[in-house]
Amino acid sequence: MKTSLDIIQNEEKRNKVKFFAFIIPEFARAYKMDKQKAYLYLKAYGGLDFLFENWWALHTDNPLYAVRDMFDVCSQNGGYLK
Numbered sequence: 001m002k003t004s005l006d007i008i009q010n011e012e013k014r015n016k017v018k019f020f021a022f023i024i025p026e027f028a029r030a031y032k033m034d035k036q037k038a039y040l041y042l043k044a045y046g047g048l049d050f051l052f053e054n055w056w057a058l059h060t061d062n063p064l065y066a067v068r069d070m071f072d073v074c075s076q077n078g079g080y081l082k
Contacts, residue, residue: 019059020051023066030067031081042070045079 027047028038042048047070051058058066071081 045074
């Protein structure tokens with residue numbers, strides 16, 4: 001039997017996956033990359049770590065701010081885009 005806590009945790013996981021599936025392509029579109037390149041860039045320069053740690057706050061804001069914040073984190077970690 002599922003408890004209320006199980007249901008809440010499962011819903012949070014689904015929301016997290018949905019946000020990641022939304023924001024990574026948005027990042028790719030904003031910086032004119034394909035999705036795989038965007039994912040690898042975010043992974044290499046700390047953008048995904050930032051996303052994992054702050055997804056709850058980021059998903060409540062305008063997606064443009066989340067994309068910009070991820071770019072800023074990556075830039076600070078040496079990820080410069082041409």
